[in-house]
Amino acid sequence: MTSADVAREAGVSRATVSYVLNGVPHQKIPETTRQRVWDAAARLGYAPSAAARALRTGRSEIVLGLLPDWPIEHVLGRLIQQLTNAFAEAGLTFVVHSSAHPARPLRDIWKAMTPAAVLALQDFDDVEAEAMRAAGIEVVMAMHGSPGGEPRPPLVSEQPIGALQARHLAAPHRRLGYAYPDLPGLDVLAGPRLEGVRAVCADLGMPEPDVRTVPLDAAGAAEAVKGWLGADPPVTGICAFNDNVALAVLAGLSHLGLRAPRDLAVIGVDDIPGASLAQPPLTTVVRDTDAIARGLARRVVDSLGGKETPAEPVRDDLLLRFRESA
Template sequence: MSSGRRVTSADVAREAGVSRATVSYVLNDVPHQKIPEATRQRVWEAAARLGYAPSAAARSLRMGRSEIVLGLLPDWPIEQVLGRLIQQLTNAFAEHGLTFVVHSSARPARPLREIWKAMTPAAVLSLHEFADLEAEAMQAAGVEVVMAMNGSIHGEPRPPLVSEQPIGALQARHLAGPHRRLGYAYPDLAGLDVLAQPRLDGVRKVCAELGLPEPDVRTVPLDARGAAEAVKAWLAADPSVTGVCAFNDDVALAVLAGLSHLGLRAPHDLAVIGVDDISTAALAVPPLTTVVRDTDALARGVARRVVDTLNGREIPAEPLQDEFLIRVRESA
């Protein structure tokens, strides 16, 4: 049809030569309806010819809730790892018949309240924390589940769905054998504190358990000259830092660039370990040792928690159990 108006089930019924009830039974796959296979095929072909898309609002009324999970992204750069996680969350929710729709808070995005009011999602999954009033307004408007992957909902007793501490702890344990003073390469982006701080806490916890000094924390910009200043400070410390846990691979690559800028090299002058195993990690000079997270399993676990909550099941209070391994290369 070319009128520009939305195609309705009535249009499909006329095209197929059946009643609207029959169209509804076929397209919604209503059980216990004795509709001949030839009629079903005619309805599907008519719907495809007309480009019919069932109304989300009507579907929500039929199911008793929306099929949308609204994902809220903080103002973070959407790079390789985050992009992969978004795709895996999309796939994981689709396995449960849910559509994952992402909204970024990066300016000049529309205000969050306008987005969830327009969508009326069944659930909201935030990668960051958000304010009490926003969460309360969502729940009052009928959003059934409000969860935060990282950070927390202010005042909410539950911890976040995902814990970042084990990542820092794994980095520290990997370096702690030959290295008795560790540094931490903190990202030069305040919005990443919700991830960076618990990872740093994991490093601190392991250092305390092993009787090592507090890690020497330096903010590392993503440029060689700035990173070189951090490297010089680590090497000049007393006792000097000989191994560095970086927030992620991007920051770790900056540390390697800083070493190169000073005519130094990992791991001889400073061992470095990153997180994420991005595609350029293996191409670094030297190739970067890094922590690998099973983001596909993580996405499936998050989706399951949301779906279980939607279905009224009791879910554990503790964070999801993440799976990690260390991809050992030449930098540490």
């Protein structure tokens, strides 16, 4: 089916069909005519060609989301879905590409898709960013980092998470530890969260946090727990990178016949489904991922529209979910 078929079915010109189905503004088309066009298109099963629209407007309606080689678990999966919804409300399609091996090179992907915008979770090198812009991709953004060497803060800030964890533990505990993830690719998140813990410790006159890498197994986590408890002075409160790492710390305590919060208080991040089922149930920081998704989508849409976007990170209201582990 073509737009000519729709025009004949609706009894209007082909130009009118194009104006209606492509949402062209400033056209004085009666609402009854618009509805007749939509009804005819539905009866015939016609949809406007995305490829033809891209040729006409000079860009596609695709936002390419670039994922680093990270585990796609509960929170990241939820954020992807919410970004998909937020972009859809703006008439854009969010398409995700993961860089996990053996994925095709990033340049092959954006050249094939020619998206209107690229939104990356992690920074990429300046050469790649400039190549995208030279190819006509109007908006190139990274949640963490500044592509193209732009001196901007990250779109999403991680430091407040660590700061909230540390402030919660600081009153009853005089020395804190940080449970760092055993996956180097997560440094872009873990580093700033650790800086948030460090900043609170410094402000309160507490010692530097004792940082230990915690693998996701009970025996390995137990070694980190023994190190914290054997420190001088001993660590009694742990800020974990996320709930998975926090659950590993709880498993390490159990492996040693110990229990939180009596022997070591533990606080995580993300409130994954298993957090409330842990023994003891895990205290955790909850992020408003829907607000993050809508804020990111708004930045992209405004940039595509030529509007100036704020320099500060998008709104991310944090909530501390109190349970028994801390």
